[in-house]
Amino acid sequence: MKAHLHPDGVTRCAWCGSDPLxxxxxxxxxxxxxxxxRAxxxxxxLDGFQAGLAWITILRKRDGFRAAFDGFQPEIIARYTPEKIEALMQDPGIVRNRSKIVSTVRSAQVFLDIMEKGPGFSALLWDINxxxxxxxxxxxxxxxxxxxxxxxxxxxLKKRGFNFVGPTIVYAFMQAVGMVDDHLATCHRHGAHAGDDVPWARAR
Known part of the structure; x- marks a missing residue:
């Protein structure tokens, strides 16, 4: 792992390179x-769609994904028809992988079940972390x-019915959503949220 001093004088994790996005x-x-x-x-x-690809590929298509998947509203995705899946397979704004698209529909249904029967999606994940x-x-x-x-x-997650949630994908997800701060100690973002008021802790 390395850090990189950018032209703006800020040291960042090297993995983000120099692409402004x-x-x-x-x-x-x-x-x-x-x-x-929902977030x-x-x-x-999106981390499941990344499997086998670089995250920057997904990031560049994120707006396309959001448009194609109705803002990632599980209530809508859970009702996708075979016709909708075929339409998604023709959409150049996303990664057109049938298994991952079908899995997204199933994941939305599982998400709704967790939200209805408990403990809630965020609570489930943060209770584990x-x-x-x-x-x-x-x-x-x-x-x-x-x-x-x-x-x-x-x-x-697999037990609940999610796919494309192997431990490597899940750890990348955990890093991204702040369950673990894996910014390098020399990166300007390291520790940025240390001591924050944590809803997870307040609710328990």
Whole structure:
């Protein structure tokens, strides 16, 4: 793992490179704790679509995904027909993978079941993770690709009926939604949310 000093004088994790879209994502989204049920659903689905691809590919298509999948509203996606799935397979604004599209419909149905019967999607995930934690990554450390917590979360999601939620995908999701702060210690974003008022903790 490395950090990189950008021309604007700010040190960032090197993985975001210099692409303005990627830099903005790194600075404003990645590692920010997310507690909204629908937003977590969207991110998990997009991470599943990323499997085998670079995240920047998904990021560049994110607006296309949001348009194609009705703003990632599970109530709508859960009712997608075979005709809608065929239309998605023709949409150049997304990654056209039939298995992942069909899985998204199934995931929306599972999401609604969790929301109706409990404990709620955000609560389910954060109860497994616990409060946000510091990955304490230093320059030269090997990238972390999974953890026991990611494996536990992966197993729970699979048991519930989700697909494309292996432990590597789940850990990338955990990093992105701030369950773990894996910004390098030298990155300007490391620790940005330490000490934040945490809804997860307030509710318990």
């Amino acid at each position: 990627y830099v903005a994502y790194h600075d404003t989204e990645w590692g920010v704790p997310e507690y909204d049920d 977590l659903f969207e991110k998990l689905i 616990g409060p946000p934690r510091d990955g304490a990554l230093k320059e030269g450390d090997a990238p972390v690709v999974s953890t026991p917590t990611a494996l536990t979360m992966s197993k729970e």
